[in-house]
Amino acid sequence: MFDYLIVGAGFAGSVLAERLANEANKRVLICDVRPHIGGNAYDFYDDAGVLIHKYGPHIFHTNSREVFEYLSRFTAWRQYQHRVKACVDGQLVPMPINLDTINQLYGLNLTAFQLDEFLASVAEPRDQIRTSEDVVVSKVGRELYEKFFRGYTRKQWGLDPSELDASVTARVPTRTNRDDRYFTDTYQAMPLHGYTRMFERMLNHPNIKIMLNTDYTEIQGVIPYGEMIYTGPIDAFFDYEYGKLPYRSLEFKFETHDVDQYQSAPVINYPNDYAYTRVTEFKYLTGQVHPKTSIVYEYPQAEGDPYYPVPRAENAEIYEQYKVLAEATPSVRFVGRLATYRYYNMDQVVAQALKVYRTIVAGGNEKLELPAKMSRAREMEPAKARAVNGNGHSKTNGSGLLERER
């Protein structure tokens, strides 16, 4: 008899399995339909011996000390600040747009102050910011929008930015300084021995049994358990009663090259040329020293594994209907990005899972847990957020940031 059946061995499922087994002494069965643990963060050594990410590049970054300290129990880290270049007008320029991007692109020598003036002169203020196009055009004007955003967004989503919620591009910053880092979070690091090794250590507990290649429907009614924690797609759980929730998918094309370094940045975005959106060279991320190098091209597509929930009002409405069903379903908690139909970064999912765990031990019964939206300012207010539980472990209300990956 298991106390919990956890469906999905990604971040959401693995964090909950670890907490329930390790701290609450519960017996946990965790199953995944895939042949590996780690969910979308799974990494492995390819035929050439290069560590690659099977589901596209995953870069860890967070402002949450709680999340970082929690994961640090299972991995050492490699300090890593991510950098991205965009191929625009035949040049490779820093992305997000910064002072060097504009100077390089237009052959100028502006100062930060002059760039402020330049952007103010090209920006097209809009009365209402409803769509992704409004967000960008009102900040940097039409020309930069078309060079950097429009084509990328159309490829990525199969929709024009004017058809997508403002949230898609709302958090892509424009900088007037020369900071070329992709993220500015307090904690930016990669698991020293990879994500999969970190997951192995998380799930290495006598109370946790793992079943891979197993859809939960194959074991329901066969293996007894108390409660279920479900981290798969919410529409599938309810047999698509209100229809399929749309996702954007990706096809990954991997290549290994017989050179030490293939390109001049960890990620190069191609907003305007080619069918792929970006190319990633993994050795930059992992720090691996190897005479060969492996890269991945990402081709967005409508069909395939569910990766990005499509942020449009009509999809949010369908999700709301499923949420009502979820709230009326006893003994199942819906956690993670697929079960809550939200694009979450890894740290946000960890924060969400830790919050669900706290709810469980406190005897709460909310069925759908959303991570608290958290700004940098709200993050870590120790006096308010921290409580110490009976085992002396500190607990905080920390959560992640809301920046969307691309």
Ligand SMILES: Cc1cc2nc3c(=O)[nH]c(=O)nc-3n(C[C@H](O)[C@H](O)[C@H](O)COP(=O)(O)OP(=O)(O)OC[C@H]3O[C@@H](n4cnc5c(N)ncnc54)[C@H](O)[C@@H]3O)c2cc1C
């Ligand atoms: C291309 C891409 C790049 C990303 N890059 C970053 C990044 O750089 N930084 C970052 O912070 N985040 C990134 N993310 C987001 C990150 O992948 C997620 O935040 C994280 O994986 C979510 O974890 P999860 O446990 O909610 O979901 P998942 O990792 O998807 O895990 C859910 C698991 O449930 C399993 N499952 C589903 N249905 C069933 C079933 N019926 N029976 C059994 N098992 C089932 C699935 O096989 C899956 O393994 C990226 C996402 C994508 C798609």
